[in-house]
Amino acid sequence: MRNTSGDFDIVVIGAGAAGLAAGKRLAASGLSFIILEARERIGGRAQTRVASGFPLDLGCGWLHSADRNPWTRIAAELGFTIDKTAPVWTRQSLDLGFSRQDQAAFSAASDAFYARLAAAEPEAGDFPAARLLEPGCRWNPLLNAGSAYMNGAELESVSVEDWKRYGDSHVNWRVVEGYGAAIAAFGASLPIRLGCAVTLVDHAGASIALDTSQGRVTAEAVIVTVPPPLIAGEATAFTPALRDKLSAAAVLPLGLADKLIMTVDAPDLPAGGHLFGNPDATATGSYQLRPFGRPLIEGFFGGRLAHELEAAGPGAFFDFACGELGRLFGGGFAARLALLSETAWARDPWSRGAYSHALPGHSDARAKLAAPVDERLFFAGEACSKHDFSTAHGAYLTGLEAAERAVAARARRQR
The missing domain is CATH 3.50.50.60 (FAD/NAD(P)-binding domain)
Structure with missing residues (x-):
């Protein structure tokens, strides 16, 4: 050569x-x-793309543990804007398909699951996190969906000992102009x-x-x-x-998590709000409503569902989201949505997954x-x-x- x-x-x-x-x-x-x-x-798995005038983070989008995350300081020093609005991932902003009573029950089940995770003893061995689910609990599918979002894989594929070691300050902020843009500017x-x-x-x-x-x-x-x-x-x-x-x-x-970003003609949606597509299913999307107050909805899909939708080809994420959101808001809501961007990180030859x-x-x-x-x-x-x-x-x-x-x-x- x-x-x-x-x-x-x-x-x-x-x-x-x-x-x-x-x-x-x-x-x-x-x-x-x-x-x-x-x-x-x-930038690798950090990528900001501008579409319809909006900077869209196709990869990493949140400054996790932002209070100790070095990118927070770096981005600010480079002139980027840090949005310190707290996320609302774990709750439903609108009472659609997930009543306040059910949300409280899910929150309790989630707290109990993570308490069992924290209490898992090394002497028990390094076992699949799925063993920590309470048998027969109604909220096991949604807890499994949470693992698909966080780990890119369902609980049966996740090491308990590894997950326990993750350090999370539970402070999560965003870069208004794009996390990927800040990382690219840094380099x-x-x-x-x-x-x-x-x-x-x-x-x-x-x-x-x-x-x-x-x-x-x-x-x-x-x-x-x-x-x-x-x-x-x-x-x-x-x-x-x-x-x-x-x-x-x-x-x-690398587990898989993919993003779908849609424009939405619905100014009455709560800025920064959140919806689960179907709280009784693992194969469901997590939807952030009007991030930064923009006329967008950002969908997030993980694990087997993300693999299946990637395999179905371009537009499959959008079609799935239109179905879920249409069931929540009514059939005419899909007409107010338009596809802006969707990712396929498993098909990216230089990553082959998300994280x-x-x-x-x-x-x-x-x-x-x-x-x-x-x-x-x-x-x-x-x-x-x-x-x-x-x-x-x-x-x-x-x-x-x-x-x-x-x-x-x-x-x-x-x-």
Whole structure:
């Protein structure tokens, strides 16, 4: 393969939140580096697209644990507007298909479920979270839907021990101009090569050779920030093979959560309101009404339902939402909706899903995926985070840590 622009001290694979955080740290180190990104844009699973004049977050959209989330400060320093309005995900803003009495009963069932989750003892083993459901409880389908939204997978596929470790301050804010736009602005000045997919990392020799879609790049060290499915499927392969990484990535799949954004002609809807499409079903949408007061409805779909609707093709999310919302508001309501945008993260070849969850019995896989190899290969991304997985801030913190480790390792080699 043709050689590109020579050797680097460090190469970063991936320009998502983790790769950009690593790049910022490397830029301050004085070392030579490049970020190689397979997509024709930066941001990874953070992406803001403007449609009908509105910035739409197609990937991550909430500053989770916003009071300690580094992106909150970064976005504000870059001039973005932080909306501190609290979300209302867990309750129905309108008494449609979900009475106040039923909402109170669901809230009690939810509190009890999460109390059982918090109280689960390690001695009981790492079992599927579905075992924590109360047998016969009417609200089990909606609790399962909640897992599909949060984990991208239903409870039977989620490790209890891994989920327990998630750190949540329960403060959730938004970036008015787009979370994805803020992350892209953060990385705009970094040296990034777009459309440059890394297919092989050969770490057998004194220097590491990376085969890419634009030629060969060599480096002393590499920071890998690609999602687990690309490692498990060897879209980015290693020689010598890293069997521990392959096995860890295989049990940290990306669950699926997709978004549908529609325009709506209904100014009487509560701004920032929320509806469940069908509170008695797992296969249901979660709908945010008029986010930021805009004439939009943002639908959220997770787990098996999201996979089924992606497989059904373009427009399937919209048709499903029109059916659910039509049943709530009346048949004529669908005529007031128009499709603006829908995602298909499972079909994205550079992510193959939305965010990671550990399969039952594999709660320790994150540490295995994150562990450096020979002080030359370093790994980052939300799947490597023990407490902040599935978030952009978890990706950021692991990218920063990987870069710190890479810089320190090089300093040791230079002694």
